[in-house]
Amino acid sequence: MNKIYKSFCFFFIALILSISSASAKLNLFPNPRYIPDLSYYSDSGKKHKLTENKEDMLIALVWSRTCGPCIGDMKHLQAFADKTKNKGIKVIIISPAEDWKTIDERRNFMKKIGAPNLESYTDPKSGFSHGMGIMVTPTAVMVSRNGEEIGQITGSVKWDDPEVVDYLLKLKNDVYKTTKPTSK
Numbered sequence: 001m002n003k004i005y006k007s008f009c010f011f012f013i014a015l016i017l018s019i020s021s022a023s024a025k026l027n028l029f030p031n032p033r034y035i036p037d038l039s040y041y042s043d044s045g046k047k048h049k050l051t052e053n054k055e056d057m058l059i060a061l062v063w064s065r066t067c068g069p070c071i072g073d074m075k076h077l078q079a080f081a082d083k084t085k086n087k088g089i090k091v092i093i094i095s096p097a098e099d100w101k102t103i104d105e106r107r108n109f110m111k112k113i114g115a116p117n118l119e120s121y122t123d124p125k126s127g128f129s130h131g132m133g134i135m136v137t138p139t140a141v142m143v144s145r146n147g148e149e150i151g152q153i154t155g156s157v158k159w160d161d162p163e164v165v166d167y168l169l170k171l172k173n174d175v176y177k178t179t180k181p182t183s184k
Helices: 002-019 068-084 103-112 124-131 162-178
Strands: 025-033 057-062 089-096 119-123 139-144 149-154
Touching: 057 068, 057 162, 068 089, 068 162, 089 124, 089 162, 103 119, 119 124
Parallel strands: 057 089, 089 119
Antiparallel strands: 025 149, 057 139, 139 149
């Protein structure tokens, strides 16, 4: 798997830099990494963790409503999520709880920026993002079906570009082939 990651890493960095308005950085790990026991929350207040992932691959985008590149990426991320939802990739977004006065405010904002159906969570006091070592938004954390971090993408990405979609589906398939399901 190490050779696969390295070859895809080089290709993807070149691809993202050529199609993105802002530079993006892909960091695929040679071996999946342990994810700390950190939580983010649904609208109902239910606690969730990345380690609960049951999809072949989860992409969790950490963003903020004050981040211009984040907002610009949302309609593309919505299109990516729509294209990949039945192909083993789940997409969620996590924003600081302090960004929103109410749930309705967040939902209305998501509609306004063209991403009304993204699965959205909040991060009180940025405990999740800081615990994951995320200091820049947008940052996407990629998680295997075993609940391990396989990489991160930092910066703006045109998620619905066909080359990006194809690359991430291929990456998901490669990760899927090399990881064994766990009993959850």
